[in-house]
Amino acid sequence: MTMQKKYDVIVIGAGHAGCEAALAAARMGCDTLMLTMNLDSIALMSCNPAIGGLAKGHLVKEIDALGGEMAKIIDRTGIQFRILNRSKGPAVRGTRAQADKQRYRLAMKESIEKQPRLDVKQGLVEKILVEGNKIVGVEINIGATHLAPSVIVTTGTFLKGLIHIGLVHYPSGRAGEFPSVGLSDNLRELGFELGRLKTGTPARLNGRTIDFTKMKNQPGDDPAPFFSYSEKTHPLPQLPCYLTYTNASTHEIIRNNLGSSPLYAGIIKGIGPRYCPSIEDKVMRFSERERHQVFLEPEGLDTEEYYANGMSTSLPYDVQTMMYRTIPGLEAVEIMRPAYAIEYDFAFPTQIQHSLETKKISGLYFAGQINGTSGYEEAAAQGLLAGVNAALKIQKREPLILSRSEAYIGVLIDDLVTRGTNEPYRMFTSRAEYRLLLREDNADLRLRHHGRNIGLVSEDDYQEFVKKKARIDHEVLRLHAVWVKPTAEANNLLAERGSTALVAEASLEQLLKRPEMTYADISRISSPPAPLDPAAAGQVEIRIKYEGYIQRQLRQVERFASLEEKSLPDDMDYDAITGLGSEVKQKLNQVRPISLGQASRISGVTPAAISLLMVALEKRKRGRA
Amino acid sequence: MNEQDTICAVSTPPGEGGIGIIRISGKDAIGIAAIVFRPGRKKKLEAAPTHSLHYGRIVDPSSGEAVDETLVTIMRAPATYTREDVVEINCHGGMVPLARTMALLLAAGARQAAPGEFTKRAFLNGRIDLAQAEAVMDIISAKTDLAHRSANEQLLGGLSREIASLRDKMISLLAAVEAGIDFPEEDIVTGTGKPLGAEISEVITVIDKLSSSYVFGRILRSGLGTAIVGRPNVGKSSLLNALLKQDRAIVTELPGTTRDVLEEYVNVMGVPLRIIDTAGIRLSHDLAEQEGVRRSLATIDSADIVLVVLDGALSLAPEDRRVLGEVKGKKAIAVINKSDLPRKLEKIDWPDVQISLSCRAGTGLDDLRNAISEFVQKGAVGPQEHPWAVNQRHKLALEKSLASLEKARAASEEGLSPEFLALDLRDALDNLGMIIGATYTDDILERIFNDFCIGK
Ligand SMILES: Cc1cc2nc3c(=O)[nH]c(=O)nc-3n(C[C@H](O)[C@H](O)[C@H](O)COP(=O)(O)OP(=O)(O)OC[C@H]3O[C@@H](n4cnc5c(N)ncnc54)[C@H](O)[C@@H]3O)c2cc1C
């Protein structure tokens, strides 16, 4: 049965990618349908009850600057907020929050249900309908067909998901949920190349059976920081996390039971993330370590469930229990949900373009874990961009492609489509070559204008941003222009800060550049006409204090710009270019880079190959003229 | 491969006739040339009209030391080969001044041109027509093959291994810094316990040693060790005198005149040679002479080039055979002396270059000079077009890498946040990449996960 209502965009899946995709498309005016297997698991956090962290916090702020939802929801449902790396420079500070898992899910569900133009329906998609190389709709398990010219697939870990607990394994998309088998086969039939990855999650423990007095208490920051530019309060009470450690007995149990670990028994074939190893991996690979950290994170305000961060495992249930009970504070612990590993299919991301549209089928987009990534923030970032680009395509506008020098989202997508991935891909700040420019604190300065151009940032929010930007610019100019005389008053303040006294005039800018001076000190020496809010003041301080490094990175961006701007046409015939090695040709044909800059990031493409491409491009241009 | 850069390269093979031309192209070509050029008359290079010729000297701007006399041609865009501003510097003093001038230009902000890059620019800027495009691509790919080989093969020999281990060490350092940045919550100890500044200093020491051991650098400073060996009385001391153009060593008709090793410096077509005259090799009962022979043999071992002198007017003696045997595996030239006399020497079984000359008549000496110069280019660094340029490129890369490391060390000593240090370490690795291939983020992540127990 074909349903009568025609949609512009259909989103398959209601995980973190699916939610952002559906909201973005609907907000950009598209009639949107979100189909998901279970309405009670919309935006469910499969693993950690936490959002953000290094590089991930950056992604969340970028999502917010562009007009996405994740930052707002976590601000409303977070039960602990912290800034990591506070002692380091601004570029590598990351915001992290513990979420009330159920409240997070419900808040997102509410946003989705209330969103005009967005229908959300329960249904398992079995098949994607294609005519020629164009998408036409989807077929669901209860015998219905929905039509739309664009479909975004965000099925996470569900494609042929296989859960392992010890030597027991069974098909499932996530603990307690069905896998998605038909769709995986269907994607293969459509010609997509799928691979297999693996990830794992620790047990959830009953807090009533935990002795927290034996653990170190980890409170959040006070005042709690925000992810979103528009949220002003954190409505929920704040909770601590707890830190404890494994010990020799824990490790011994692990070593004695490796035979029943599906990982070590060779049953698990998928490749797991090296940055998120199971406890058995950690113990075996770093045998010299006497202990490993275990963080106990509350799953919410109304639950006794605690997430045992650091203890992900695929050992059998009875071994898990023994193992957890060796840990101080967990001597009498009861497991509520066992730890498990899961294997699932993903689509090699070199099959998609920067817009996240597949190369093979027009109107079909992949976003989230299906592209080989891991993590809620990575998924949400892709979901947002896929939703935006599907909508832009319907509006017959150019796709939004963020560059590596303007956003972590740009780095994420460019890495995926250019270099592909063989293990679950997670964002790190070290992946961003222009890291000093891509800070959490300036996400709005980098991206707000895009948010407004695509129509996701309201005019009010945008005007507020414009005013903030103007205040920053004015203040930077003022600090440059105002000179201070070596008065007793000024020198007293300098002495207070342990700074050398002035003998001649100095500009406020020069004073602020001194490491021991802060913007607050400077504004005591000479205050602006109207005081700046903390965010704007922070920007002023960063811009002046780190000017040298920022300029250095800007020069690097500029150096590379000419390559990024030289676009490679879709129908470039790489096989016909003399001098290119066959391996390079094969890579270029597979990736089909959009620019010389992207081509230069493909592994194996040498500077000489780039020279050849340049000549070939010019040749082609002249051949046309 | 940036198109905005100003590039330079030697455009004639060095050594030929002692003249080498360095060509500079790009928007800063004239400005960069002006940094190292002191005009004979008080005319500024920057103000020179297009297609004009200027006499002057190349001067090291940091020391004021004159490097070479030169004629400089200024050609302004667009009527040039590349359609960019082009400067050509004619160096007269041979290989060393040419190399030093290149080094000065690179320090002044030019970049060593990649193979075929001038031609590529000529094409991209419309100077060369479409029909020739294929030829341009052939140049780029053909020369790249050579460069590629040279990067990977024995040409670099031990150097490449050392650089690989250097990179390895730097990746470890960077991985430790990055792990500290990206995994603040982890209970990991990054580094070896030594302060990072000390670790960086260790790497700096290694680079220092490497870049000073580099062949051309050593030749520039101490000369190419050139041993003259042979049995007594064949004319070894005479050859030294002939190359020096002065009577430095004692020459007599008595065999066994030279008893000890004698060293002299001479410039052969721009290549500085440290020539070592040795005692004739023969079996002798004279203790002093035996000692001399022992030293002669040791000299062969430590020499970069060996000149084996034979007497062309006599037939091959067992002692000659012994000497020819001793130099096996060395870079050696057979010098058949006394060509003014009728030749008695039989054809010898010698795979390398043979030069026939007469120290007395002074004939054939240029052939020997050419052969030595060619040997330096081939023998010292392999079958490259401008072999020393490759070496110079390595040296430059090492120096840039070193400068970045020094910045990183300073940043660490100042207590700057690690991401700033990481930027410098990354630059240092990128510069090393000019020798050994790029380092990707994946390499660094790989190291992090290998070395540190990451994962909450
Ligand atoms: C056991 C486990 C451990 C993990 N560990 C980590 C970790 O340690 N660190 C980390 O960063 N991340 C981890 N993750 C990953 C993190 O949960 C995901 O990266 C993130 O949730 C992916 O978001 P997504 O939107 O792509 O997919 P998901 O959040 O998985 O959502 C997929 C959605 O698609 C729906 N769906 C699937 N198939 C169909 C279909 N055919 N029809 C209709 N609906 C469908 C599902 O119902 C679901 O709503 C883990 C995940 C699991 C399951």
Ligand SMILES: Nc1nc2c(ncn2[C@@H]2O[C@H](COP(=O)(O)OP(=O)(O)OP(=O)(O)O)[C@@H](O)[C@H]2O)c(=O)[nH]1
């Ligand atoms: N005819 C002729 N005689 C030469 C030539 N070169 C050198 N001689 C003579 O050969 C003799 C030996 O020359 P030396 O230069 O002393 O020889 P040497 O190899 O240094 O000898 P020892 O130091 O004794 O080992 C001298 O009498 C030289 O004059 C040449 O080119 N032609």
Ligand SMILES: [Mg+2]
């Ligand atoms: Mg002698």
